[in-house]
Amino acid sequence: MTPFKLTDELLEEIRELIAENKDAELQLMMKEFHYADIAEIADEMEVEEATYLIKLLDSEKTSDILAEMHEDIREAVLKNLTAKEIAEELSELDTDDAADIINELPKELVQEVISEIEDREHAKDIVDLLRYEEDSAGGLMAKELVKVNENWTVTNCVKEMRAQAENVTRVHSIYVVDDEGKLKGRLSLKDLLTASTKSHIKDIYIPKVDSVNVNEKGEEVARIMSKYDLEAIPVIDEIGRLVGRITIDDIVDVIREEADKDYQMAAGISQDVEVNDSIWILTRARLPWLILGLLGGLSAAAIMGTFEDMIAKHAVLFFFTPLIAAMAGNVGVQSSAIVVQGLANDDLKGSVSTHLLKEMLLALLNGFILALLLLLFTWIWKGSFATALAISLSLVVVIVVAGLIGTFVPMFLHKRNIDPAIATGPFITTSNDIFGILIYFWIAKMILGI
Incomplete structure (x- = not known):
């Protein structure tokens, strides 16, 4: 086709x-x-x-x-x-x-x-x-499903299933309930076909079945269905009664919407918008983070102003300011993106301190390699080892700090039930720019003795 x-x-x-x-x-x-x-x-x-x-x-x-x-x-x-x-x-x-x-x-x-x-x-x-x-799971579920009573015989079960299946587009599973409608398990089609027609469903059904409560968040339903590779999952109410089912097509929509939202947050857009929305709606979504970026830039400019004398004497430091800020922002976004992805997929295991230590060691290794290249370049270009050392050492410290911030912030937000995706955008970039500039000029002042 x-x-x-x-x-x-x-x-x-x-x-x-x-x-x-x-x-x-x-x-x-x-x-x-x-x-x-x-x-x-x-x-x-x-x-x-x-x-x-x-x-x-x-x-x-x-x-x-x-x-x-x-x-x-x-x-x-x-x-x-x-x-x-x-x-x-x-x-x-x-x-x-x-x-x-x-x-x-x-x-x-x-x-x-x-x-x-x-x-x-x-x-x-x-x-x-x-x-x-x-x-919620209740908002995502459909009422159409095939359910059978545990007390039915196989013959009666097949008859009832035929009637129910007329209203169901696709039969993913056959669910078993008791007389009160409470979910008991699921029924294997193979077991149904091979069992005696006089057998009761309670003697052949599989008691283990994954389910979700009607109030469960859609993201959690998606995680469960993805983890257990389910095409459909039954939904139960507060007392365990079967009230519906969620199919994989609905969960794909949830995953796509969540990915779109996280992508927009990472880009510094504070609400769900689309390309065809009005200019006013798009402005409201973008402006808050742009204001944050402006404040961050003004803060960085103010920090540089306090080192005006040093910049005047060592103008080469000014040339490397964009590099330091860019590296801080890039490392922070990389670290936070990995953490946010791990949190979203429920793959992030272990304590906060363990992840911070791992990120620090990773940042030290990357920072050392990059700083060595920068040291050689600056030394050859400007002929001043002290200046080259100040810039290179600053880069190592900035990368380590940026990595730690990028790791800690999304984990902290997650603990406070705030969407950690917010940490992958301008929030991390702006904060790391400020810290990066401050660290850069402070270390340069310490080494160059100004």
Whole structure:
């Protein structure tokens, strides 16, 4: 199968068919595309054109298209649909996707849409999901799953499974519950097929099953599913009743969103933004860290001002200031990035002191090698061993301090339940610039005797 690629020619052809109201040709063309590809097409169209496509195609396909579309485009398209049309789309979606779309609707429209959903059980499940936090296991889960009672016979179990499977797009696991609905374990399809038809499920099910509580954070759910290589995980409530399941496609979205957020934090963007957001929103997201950088630069300038006489006598020190600041920032960001990654993946083991010691030894080794090269270069260039020694020794100390700060700060933030990703951006760079400049001129003053 050739991967889909949206070209300007294809987009223009679809637009012409829409403009000329050639519905039959358009339906025939769309029939060849996967719903995710149509969502990509709709994202590149004007809202009116995307709405035309949604209204033209069958709800069984357009519901999935809506779920895949960019949030902003989907929100605009939904404004052009009636409550009944939206309800028809939601009726075709799994409850988790339907709840996500409901959350994007204006509050005054939500109740009207829910009342238009003909399958009252489906509507009840959607409403139940709306009470959970969006980034919790309850907010991520879908109600659709296959569960069997431990007291059923194999024959009765197969009959019930057939009925349940009609509402489940993909059966990842068969879950076993007791008479109160509490999760007991999982059922192997092989054991079910090979067991006697008169056997009871409680005699053949596997009691060990990984699960998460409805209030568990999405990031923790992602960590558990990644660690145990799970395609789906059951969700239980406070008293252990099975209430839903989370599938791998939902967790991939969580991982991507978390990675995007961490990347933006590392770049010095304080809130979740996208390229198409307004200038005002983008400014609010970027400005706080830019102000921090400005204050850091002013602080570094003030520190250099206190060493004005020394700089006047040894102007060569001024030339190496950007190098010292850059090395401090780079080493700090490298160290913090490794720590943040370890914390995110739950791979960071051992005490804070152990990691600080390891980072100090690593920084000493790297600093010594770099300082030796710098010493030779400066000595040959300027012919002053004392000046070369002052600059090189400063580099070693700056690298060690930057490495320690880059290691300690994210671990400290993590202990205080603050997202450590904040430490990989301008926060670390700015603080290390200030400390680096201070250390640089202080050591130079000690060695050069000024």
